[in-house]
Amino acid sequence: MPRIVYAHQYDTVDAICQRVYGRTAGVTEQLLEQNPGLADLGPMLPQGTAITLPDVVQQPQRSTVVQLWD
Template sequence: MAGETLDAICWRVLGRTQGVTELAYALNPGLAAAGPQLAEGTQVLLPEITESAPAMRETIQLWD
């Protein structure tokens, strides 16, 4: 999508960004030079993740 960022793609497709965005930049040389927002139609290779994403932490509400 036009204007999407690599970390947003990693989150949407892989379910996480920690450690994954850096791997994606390594797989896509020159992508960082294009700026934070990608042009529409930009092809991006994503890393293959073998371990599962870390479990989401339970959140609490401090005030009602």
């Protein structure tokens, strides 16, 4: 069963992704694909807009350490 959330007043797609998934990277695009026409509503979504959440797989944590100076 799809999971649905409703936009709060002044919500953006990025704010919803951050609130639900804890990140926006790699999630915003999936959410927009899952909800055709959502981007047409503008940067701030109308309050109460129903948004179907995609199932998102957690991104693996990068363990590479980059040292700028040795």
